[in-house]
Amino acid sequence: MDEKTLRIRNEYIAYVRFEKNYSVHTVTEYERDVDEFLEFLKTEGILTIESITYQEARLFASRLYDRELSRASISRKISSVRSFFRFANARYDINDTAFRLLHHPKKEERLPAFFYAEELDKLFEACLGEKPRDHRDRALLELLYATGIRVSELTSICLGDIDNDLGIVRVMGKGRKERYVPFGSLAQSAIEQYIEISRPLLMKTVKHDRLFVNLRGGPLTERGVRHILDAIVERACIESNVYPHMLRHTFATHLLSAGADMRTVQELLGHSDLSSTQIYTHTTKEHLRRTYMNTHPRA
Structure with missing residues (x-):
């Protein structure tokens, strides 16, 4: 060349x-x-x-x-x-x-995979240990599901980005677009326990301000998050093909299923285009259809 x-x-x-x-x-x-x-x-x-x-x-x-x-x-x-x-x-x-002039191939119509409530319960139960890594894994899992943030966004969160009293995290999304995402009491409790008790034990003598750390005290990477989730899934005995982005899909699907409006979900996810959020309406409709077909006596 x-x-x-x-x-x-x-x-x-x-x-x-x-x-x-x-x-x-x-x-x-x-x-x-x-x-x-x-x-x-x-x-x-x-x-x-x-x-x-x-x-x-x-x-x-x-x-x-x-x-x-x-x-x-x-x-x-x-x-x-x-x-x-x-x-x-x-x-x-x-x-x-x-x-x-070159056209893109037509996209495959593939609905995003998500966790059902029973599967989520198994994942959280798999993080109920009292070791520092258990506290970290529980806080990580709670925050991913509570906010729907991307794994890349999770690994870039610093201690100063978390307001645990208000239950809000500052997230730096794609294209360096900043947004604030709320999280609930369960995530608050898990994060507080992790920051106050377990993070200092994992950090040892290492010093940096990233929220999530690996077992050597260094900043947790995207690959590290995938490794942690794989281990949680294995302990939870869930056999379906699982990947971290499923927690983001689950967050959006559960919000829309419970009646959240699409514009709010779009803002929480950090989507610049509403069409990126609309795919989850197809998921919720498909879930309703399957539930109906499996449970209605004359379906």
Whole structure:
């Protein structure tokens, strides 16, 4: 690949990391997608992005389909490369028509998975130990379910972001958008016990202000949260495929099922577009339909 293309690539990654303030996970995905596209060009003998035509863009998309990736993955990769070309066009006047003309695959209609009340009870029961890690895990689980925040948002929370008296947490969302999310008495109690008793024991001699810490006292990472949830699920003997984002789905689904208005749920979740929140109305309707079909005598 020529030096100019590599320079644009590096500037683009710096742009999404520092100017757009995307999360580490999002930046990693953008970087991987763009590098995958540049590797594709290399195999096709194309040395510079300045010569890309619609035909090459179509060929790249067809290679993604050949790998039998999900439509969501293909759509994301095309979006990443399109964003890369948009940046190259703005900074270096590189023609971005090829990917502007390329259509996304139609998204799969997949309803978000969520926990039922019985499953949630099992998860919380699995955190009833009295060791410092049990207090941390319970506080972590309570806060995720009580607020519906993303795992990336959870791991960035500092002690000063929590007002446990008022039951409010300050959250830094996507694009560095700040919002305040309330949480209830059960989360308050778990967080208070964790901060006052268990966090100092886990911290030992380490010093930082992140709310959640690992067993060595360092700031808890997104991967660490997934590892903790996997362990809780195993102790709770829940066999379904579980991932941290399910707690966010559960938060939204349970609020809407109980009569919360969609605009409030949108604000709590930090969605910029109401359509992102509307998917949960389909989930609640499907839940009602299944309950009806399973329980009504003449269904």
